[in-house]
Amino acid sequence: MQQFIDFFGNHLALFAAFGTVLLAIVANEVHGNVTGGKRVGPLEAVRMINDREPVIVDLRAMADFKKGHLLNAINIPAAKIEERATEFKDKARPILLYCALGGSSVEAAGKLRKLGFSEAYPIRGGLNGWMQSNLPVTAK
Known part of the structure; x- marks a missing residue:
């Protein structure tokens, strides 16, 4: 325990930076959930696609859409x-x-909620998060 206290005392700037980053991450998540509503992860999105047949909207430019997008x-x-x-x-x-990346979709979901669409969900991480989860995309 004494070693930990010594380490902490010798590296105050490091612990302050760690605390600041941790606080920023928590604040970002709380802010996103309060203002942008619920975000779903790629695996939650797959479950929703299989169970509830949502409308899937790609918010990127048409050129990017043609390169690859979610099925349907x-x-x-x-x-x-x-x-x-x-x-x-x-x-x-x-x-x-x-x-x-997921930023524009949070804003778009908020706009749709204001228009009366109660179940508008941005996919956390956007198309990049989807592909990092090794989920398929199509160019058709």
């Missing part, structure tokens, strides 16, 4: 999500949203 996804650029929301007929049907 439709392409709606993030900037046009509000004007094209009328394409979603059933407001109770879940909507899975993703972009490249």
Whole structure:
């Protein structure tokens, strides 16, 4: 125990930096859950796709969409999500949203919730998170 106390005393800046980073990560997660609603991980998204047949929306540019996307996804650029929301007929049907990294999808989900879509879920990590989980994409 004394070694730990000595180490802590000799490396205060290191522990302060660690605490700051840890606090920033926690604050980011809490802020995302409060403002952006629930985010689903890639495996939760697969479960939802299999059980509930959500609308899957790719928010990236058309050129990126053509290179690879989730099966049965439709392409709606993030900037046009509000004007094209009328394409979603059933407001109770879940909507899975993703972009490249996950940031734009949180914002788009918030916009859809304000329009009355209660189940708009961004995929955590976006398409990159999806592919890092070794899940398939298609270019068709």
